[in-house]
Amino acid sequence: MEIRRCVECNQLLWGRTDRKFCNNKCRNAHNSRKNSKSNIMIRLVNRILKKNYSILAALKSEGITTALISELKIKGFRFEHFTFADMKQDNQISYFCYNQAYRTKDNSMVILLSNKPKRDISISRRLISV
Secondary structure, eight states: OOOOBOTTTOOBOOSOTTOOOSSHHHHHHHHHHHHHHHHHHHHHHHHHHHHHHHHHHHHHHTTOOEEEHHHHHHHTOOTTOOSEEEEOTTSOEEEEETTEEEEEETTTEEEEEOOOOSSOTTTOOOOOOO
C-alpha cells in the first residue's frame, strides 16, 4: 500500500485514496499560494481603479465639475485605467470608472459628468484604449 502525504504540510493521509490534503486549512493555504501569482495583476488594476473612483467621487462631492489633468495626476489618477468608454455621436468619448464619468477637454481639462452608462458595462465588449 502506498503511503500518501498532504501536499501542503507533508502529514500522513488516511481515508479516500484521492485525498491530497489533511484538512481545509492546508487545502486553502496551498490554493491561495498557487493562485496568488496569477491574481497579482488583478489586484493591482483593482487598486488603481478604486483610487481613480475615489478621486472622481471626492471631486464630485465637493461640487467640482471641471479639473485640470495635471491636478488629477498629482492626486494619483491614472488615465490609462477605466472600466468603460462610450463614444457619443459627436465623437466625444466619455470614460467611466464604474459609475463615475469624465470627458477630456483640450488635453488639459477634465469635465466630470453626472450621467451613468446607458448600457450594462459588465457585458459591454466595446473598449476604447487611450
